[in-house]
Amino acid sequence: MENRRRVIVELVAQTQRLTRLAAQATGNSTPASSWRLLSILDREGPQRIGTLAAAVRVSQPALTQIAQQLTEQGLVVKGPDPDDARAAILTLTDEGRVAIADWRAELGGALSPYFSGLDADAWEHLAATVEILTALDKESL
Template sequence: MSRAEDIAEIVTAAHTLTRLAALETRNDAPAAQWRALSVLQTEGPLRVGALATMTRTTQPGMTRLVGQLTESGLVARESDPDDSRATVVTITPAGVTALAEWRVELRAALEPFFADLDDDDWKALSRVARILSARTTPVGAAR
């Protein structure tokens, strides 16, 4: 398999894991909520349009989601310090807590699928996780 095919397979497997996690956790929150909170935690405050772009959501859809997340206390809208006519969205402490709790739930739901791996497989996965994290965090940063 070529390097490009390996990368495509990793991405496909990650999408499959995401769907599997949603089914296993039985978490009824939309996946877009967790994506938005994750992006805000990693990238910091963002305008709604930028958040929509980074989460691959439409701007009207993100506007609705930000409204729901604001009502739930998971994000806050603030005045953009660079443009008083615009607002930015920030994750709140409650949003950070909810995201952390979801990640614990996610780990617990997926761990049984990997229970039969031996130490060498775990070492390989751990290395892949570190490499992928180094290549993708933060998403918007220059390399």
């Protein structure tokens, strides 16, 4: 059991390292929290600001500020929550979908050289890891 916990901790540490490497490799100055927000909206659809703040791991006022910037850029729209007039819902725009697709393509291109030495077995392991993490993410929703 202890070995499994170490593997989980190391997986998290290495994904954080890969995230930093991605930011450096792309030279992209957009804050990671903005990309997390756009990715969540792309994957899960419209969300309440409070829910997004927790998912992005920022305070609600910070998320409101991020949302305002992304709204000004035309990447998201803010609208009323039909179930609660006090709450707002963010929705990804078509421009936001293009931006997230472009960012993912940029990431893939920038990081590909770091993975170029992997053999077919290593790629199979990475693909399996992605499938496992995707399944775990879907189960936790």
